[in-house]
Amino acid sequence: MSKPLTDQEKRKQISVRGLAGVENVSDLKTNFNRHLHFTLVKDRNVATKRDYYFALANTVRDHLVGRWIRTQQHYYEKDPKRVYYLSLEFYMGRTLQNTMVNLALENACDEATYQVKQTGQVRMKTFTQCLGVGLGLDMEELQDIEEDAGLGNGGLGRLAACFLDSMASLGLAAYGYGIRYEFGIFNQKIVSGWQVEEADDWLRYGNPWEKARPEYMRPVHFYGRVEHTPEGVKWVDTQVVLALPYDTPVPGYRNNIVNTMRLWSAKAPCDFNLKDFNVGGYIQAVLDRNLAENISRVLYPNDNFFEGKELRLKQEYFVVAATLQDIIRRFKASKFGSTEYVRLDLSTLPDKVAIQLNDTHPALAIPELMRILVDVEKLTWEKSWDIVVRTCAYTNHTVLPEALERWPVDLFQNLLPRHLEIIYEINRRHLERIAKLYPGDHDRLRRMSLIEEGNVKKINMAHLCIVGSHAVNGVARIHSEIIKDTVFKDFYDVDPQKFQNKTNGITPRRWLVMCNPGLAEVIAERIGEDYIRDLDQLKKLLKFVNDDAFIRDVAKVKQENKMKFAAHLEDHYKVKINPNSMFDVQVKRIHEYKRQLLNCLHIITLYNRIKREPNKSWTPRTIMIGGKAAPGYHTAKMIIKLITSIGDIVNNDPVVGDRLKVIFLENYRVTLAEKADLSEQISTAGTEASGTGNMKFMLNGALTIGTMDGANVEMAEEAGEENLFIFGMRVPDVEALDKKGYDAMSYYNRIPELKQAMDQISGGFFSPNQHDLFKDLVNMLMHHDRFKVFADYEAYIKCQEKVSALYKNPKEWTKMVIHNIAGCGKFSSDRTITQYAREIWGMEPSLEKIAAPDDIH
Structure with a gap:
């Protein structure tokens, strides 16, 4: 009776054969040993199973790098429209096996078998089995060592991960932007039948799949005050936090395309609070750097529940502000054909840039892009608003009222004073339009306002997203009908052409x-x-x-x-x-x-x-x-x-x-x-x-x-x-x-x-x-x-x-x-x-x- 195939062998059987540019087993073994020696500085006498995982991960990653660079060169040469998927969550999980499947590495290793003598018999061994010879390893054991990149709570974050896979597999010039949380979704222990949470320190051993990009670090501003001057509006006396990007490759399925997920990590600037040095507060000033860096410390573990914490609002603005600077930098430094130039005319932004807001969490992209266009680029309000609406689109993920974000105006006033002014102006113009369409219908104005009056004035972020986007979609047909019929009916009545359905999918x-x-x-x-x-x-x-x-x-x-x-x-x-x-x-x-x-x-x-x-x-x-x-x-x-x-x-x-x-x-x-x-x-x-x-x-x-x-x-x-x-x-x-x-x-x-x-x-x-x-x-x-x-x-x-x-x-x-x-x-x-x-x-x-x-x- 034949021995059943392992999962690894079954995956190899269904591999599409003949992907170009793959090494043979001998080269793979050589590179595995090279990484063990030169990258991890270990020999086999002292190497641990985790070392072997990292050696294998780096060996596989080598196959991504050339494709990754080639893909970005291709986008630079062709200058296609780019899509930016903004999400506070990316539940990527493990990368090793996914990369091997998408690059057809398992298949190549299977074809390049070689003979290994064991107990007097000649056996055919695949690369992954070869690694185990003398090491007592198997592939599943190595894969289990990889830490999950659990930077999401559930469906919303995993959907974002599936979308990145599909965008690469479909050859779209796409980028995922989010936060590199130091601690992802908590580890759950059950003690005497009760859930107990433990911190998910997923980076404790390092992450072989990411590449820090300090050369693209961006400043993000908080607090301060607004000055209206004859030269324009200035946001001054702010506190600065630096956003340090880490790039992770996202390989398409057997098409040699490797897109990028860029996650931002918060860093305090070198001079953070160091003016206190003069009064003997140097040690405390250095310790206070943690306050800035807390922004990317931990993922909020709430799914379908809104919690109005200042740190969460900081996270939402942090990712948006850093990302938009990156988008505009890339847009300006483009190339058509053989003519290199700096693109100065931002009116063409919607032709080259699409920004997808994954739920309301990145909603601040709308007022932030307005701030850049009006205050920094000196465009008119009308022109800026046209650019913003044509660039941004919004996906709604829930109809549960407790999940819809409503931020207190007072919090905005303190943390993002210029953005509050912009949101008020967006709302004023929006309500003017509604008043013309429905004269005398004050209840409709109240329902459709971006600002909810009450004991505590709040900004309704879903309303901001709808008004500031050219497309609004639900994620299943019945859900999209519900948001048109009930939750956002007033907005659907005014702009039915904005509303669409995009039923979710999985890779x-x-x-x-x-x-x-x-x-x-x-x-x-x-x-x-x-x-x-x-x-x-x-x-x-x-x-x-x-x-x-x-x-x-x-x-x-x-x-x-x-x-x-x-x-x-x-x-x-x-x-x-x-x-x-x-x-x-x-x-x-x-x-x-x-x-x-x-x-x-x-x-x-x-x-x-x-x-x-x-x-x-x-x-x-x-x-x-x-x-x-x-x-x-x-x-x-x-x-x-x-x-x-x-x-x-x-x-x-x-x-x-x-x-x-x-x-x-x-x-x-x-x-x-x-x-x-x-x-x-x-x-x-x-x-x-x-x-x-x-x-x-x-x-x-x-x-x-x-x-x-x-x-x-x-x-x-x-x-x-x-x-x-x-x-x-x-x-x-x-x-x-x-x-x-x-x-x-x-x-x-x-x-x-x-x-x-x-x-x-x-x-x-x-x-x-x-x-x-x-x-x-x-x-x-x-x-x-x-x-x-x-x-x-x-x-x-x-x-x-x-x-x-x-x-x-x-x-x-x-x-x-x-x-x-x-x-x-x-x-x-x-x-x-x-x-x-x-x-x-x-x-x-x-x-x-x-x-x-x-x-x-």
Whole structure:
């Protein structure tokens, strides 16, 4: 019986062959040893596994450098329009494996095998295996050493990372701009069932993928006052913080294009507070440099929640101010053909520059660009405003009111006084226009103002983004309709042409080829490898829906993935699970609107049913929930405690055995999409903007149980609603229930199983040492649940019964899986970015390859 292939070997099988400019194994080994010796200053007697990781990372990085330089030279020569993607979050994750996949390095190493004698036998060894000879290493072990670049909270930051991959793969001249947080999203520990946060010191060992660029350091100003003089407006007496850029290469998929993500780090200037030296305060002055450098110290760990802290506003202005200086520097120092010149006419900026605001966090780009054009470049207000609106575009990511940014005017007055003046002037002109369109409608003026009056005057940043952009998009069709119909209806009535939809997507490179090489190979055997660049080609799989061999192959891949994960869970969580059980997975940020509590109620209901009828033939399930709660979000932390407490009871009940297990996945970060059978996407209809986890699970062959919310709606269209488990209220039902008044107690009194489950939670069944532990959760669910968990409980339980019944028929289940995979084409970030490029940025993707550089042999 042949030994199953490793994930590494499967990825090599699906590699597109023949990418130019790749070294053979001998050269790779030489460079690996060279980096170990000269870069890390180690020999093999003292080198650690981390040293070997860094040697390998530097070896792989060598292949990026020539392409990176060649790409930037190409952009300089051709002077294309450039897109700047501004985001306070980039959840890049790990880089090594992604780079190897995108540069086809695994494939080249596989082809250049060589002979190694071991125990008298001649064996064929790939490069990655060769590295292990005598070192006791394997590739997965080395990859696991890499620290995650966790510079994001969840969907918004990971979307930005997928977009960078697609922009490079589509040949767009694109740059990601953000902050190089010293500490990314916190590491989550579960201690006695409670979440405990630990700092994510991801840079402690250095980062082999970044390159500091001190020559492009830029000053960023804060505080001070504004002077209006005959020569113009001046912002004076400011405090300066320096923005030091770090560049990370972003390789496209096998096209030799390498774009740049530039992250800014805050540095105090040399003379920061050193005037205090004269009064003996030198030591303190040097120590106070930390105050400036705190700007890039830590990522705010809030997802879908706005917290009006001065440090956060500093971060938002810091990234915007540094980035716009960089954009204008690059715009001015351009080249057409063979004529080099400095471009002075900023009126052509929108023809050469597109700025995409990823949510409202970089909204200050609008007043900052106005400040540069009016105060520094001395353009008229009207001309400047035309340039700003034509250059900027805004993506909205949420309809939850607590997530929409509203900054106190007083904070602006202190921190950014000139920007406050500019925002007031933008608002005055905006309201003048609205007053002309709707004379006498004072309530409309109040609703549409950028300044919200009240006890505390606040600036509505979403309104600023809409007024200052030429395009406003939601991230799934239903979400885009909601913002037009409700949240931003007044603005849609005035400028309907601004509003668009751009349904989110995921990169198939990371979310299929990398994380599920077995499935990627099975697909490639049937339809070829071009689907990796053109995910629509997955539709070709429909002709294999009834092909017994294909059904078998897909089911086998899933089972292999589950077996591996079961072993991982036993190692890490000390829970033995049944690999033949249904893997029922909900991994996402812990938040009331994502309704992990509805999942909990199903677990309890299932548990009670098994206890009532232990001899019945139950479909075994392993229910896995993972995700982080914002540190200050009490309800979310209580939800984690409830999940772990339910698990303690269920997992230790001998009557239940392996028919039901509940696992909370601590510090969830690795993909689970390829291991899951069932994907839980159960938010209240109208609350999830899009979701991308739902797409990752679908692409990897998990079936979705979900509400008609976010991208679930379009997933059901693409795969056929009969191939998803859709349940519960739709958006009109939720609206009707809001009008009628949601009465949780009526459901509690009417549905016995719901009443039993809630009584168990409130009565201490799951918290025997503290009976009222979950009183806050119970009180919320019974009396002030905005997300109406009980209203969808019955439909959810019935739908879960259908899931269990189908799982008993593996062939029909797998046919449904194939329908889902075949329907995934729309959910590639390549498609999303192509639409952004054509419909917002005025750019055309290019599938041309840049010639490979000669200097990497």
